[in-house]
Amino acid sequence: MPIVTIxxxxxxxxxxxxxxxxxxxxVRVSDPxxxxxxxxxxxxxxxxxxLAEALRDADxxxxxxxxxxxxxxxxxxxxxxxxxGDAILASSTSSLLPSALSEGNPAADRILVGHxxxxxxxxxxxxxxxxxxxxxxxxxxxxxxxxSLGRQPVRLKQEIRGFVGNRLQKVFAEQxxxxxxxxxxxxxxxDTLVRNSLGLRWATIGPFESRHLGGGPGGIRHLAANVGxxxxxxxxxxxxxxxxxxxxxxEAAYGTxxxxxxxxxxxxxxxxxxxxxxxxEADEQED
Ligand SMILES: NC(=O)c1ccc[n+]([C@@H]2O[C@H](COP(=O)([O-])OP(=O)(O)OC[C@H]3O[C@@H](n4cnc5c(N)ncnc54)[C@H](O)[C@@H]3O)[C@@H](O)[C@H]2O)c1
Numbered sequence: 001m002p003i004v005t006i007x008x009x010x011x012x013x014x015x016x017x018x019x020x021x022x023x024x025x026x027v028r029v030s031d032p033x034x035x036x037x038x039x040x041x042x043x044x045x046x047x048x049x050x051l052a053e054a055l056r057d058a059d060x061x062x063x064x065x066x067x068x069x070x071x072x073x074x075x076x077x078x079x080x081x082x083x084x085g086d087a088i089l090a091s092s093t094s095s096l097l098p099s100a101l102s103e104g105n106p107a108a109d110r111i112l113v114g115h116x117x118x119x120x121x122x123x124x125x126x127x128x129x130x131x132x133x134x135x136x137x138x139x140x141x142x143x144x145x146x147x148s149l150g151r152q153p154v155r156l157k158q159e160i161r162g163f164v165g166n167r168l169q170k171v172f173a174e175q176x177x178x179x180x181x182x183x184x185x186x187x188x189x190x191d192t193l194v195r196n197s198l199g200l201r202w203a204t205i206g207p208f209e210s211r212h213l214g215g216g217p218g219g220i221r222h223l224a225a226n227v228g229x230x231x232x233x234x235x236x237x238x239x240x241x242x243x244x245x246x247x248x249x250x251e252a253a254y255g256t257x258x259x260x261x262x263x264x265x266x267x268x269x270x271x272x273x274x275x276x277x278x279x280x281e282a283d284e285q286e287d
């Protein structure tokens with residue numbers, strides 16, 4: 001049975017642990033949090049407080065510590081020292097460059113970013129981001145591991161801060177905040193708008209295919225010359241000084257605190273599962 005060590009058991013690490021365990025891996029989880037055992041309840045995974053011990057003989061390491069460069073470097077150095085000599089060392093980081101994470105690490109050729117979307121056990125995408133030092137063979141092996149977990153890995157050709165998913169998300173989040181700050185729309189209405197248009201569209205076909213279809217038989221060229229020709233306005237950027245107002249209106253729309261979080265996260269996961277099941281069924285009918 002292959003061994004995975006999950007380093008860091010917060011929102012992301014716990015979900016990876018459940019995913020690997022469900023796929024038949026021996027799962028060890030290391031995190032200094034005092035309630036680690038409790039956090040792993042219902043997951044077939046061992047809580048191992050000592051990091052070196054958790055890493056011993058690991059075939060795969062998924063690092064999910066806090067988003068701090070120095071701490072992540074320390075964790076990856078420990079992984080290089082204690083995991084198997086050919087183990088893949090993957091970081092879940094949302095934006096840090098793998099070349100920076102692996103600086104001075106003797107296992108730099110085995111380090112890459114395996115960036116999930118939250119929660120990794122449900123969201124199919126894993127962005128695989130190699131540094132210039134990452135061996136292509138390691139990228140291939142990481143791809144195969146994530147695929148065997150039922151994920152949809154996508155390989156970036158080169159590293160870039162924020163990778164692809166979060167660069168796109170950043171542009172979108174900035175414009176959404178800008179529109180709320182300008183008094184154009186409330187957050188709840190913006191969410192309704194997106195769920196019933198772009199969100200639904202992008203769950204079925206991506207933005208490029210969508211644009212290509214939007215132009216009719218003339219494709220993306222026709223769309224660019226027609227509708228696109230009038231999209232010549234500046235988007236504008238949100239004012240950081242007005243963020244507090246945006247936060248307040250989001251909290252007013254969705255509530256705060258543990259109970260509200262649990263309820264909303266459950267609804268999110270239920271709906272995500274429903275969409276994934278419906279897409280699977282539609283694709284099976286097509287085959
Ligand atoms: N939350 C998201 O939506 C999301 C999505 C994709 C990727 N990520 C990335 O995943 C990583 C973890 O994010 P999160 O949201 O789970 O954060 P989190 O704060 O929920 O969890 C971080 C965990 O790291 C633990 N930790 C602290 N010091 C440690 C150490 N020395 N050794 C081991 N564990 C230690 C903490 O106790 C905590 O449980 C980050 O790099 C983040 O960028 C987060």
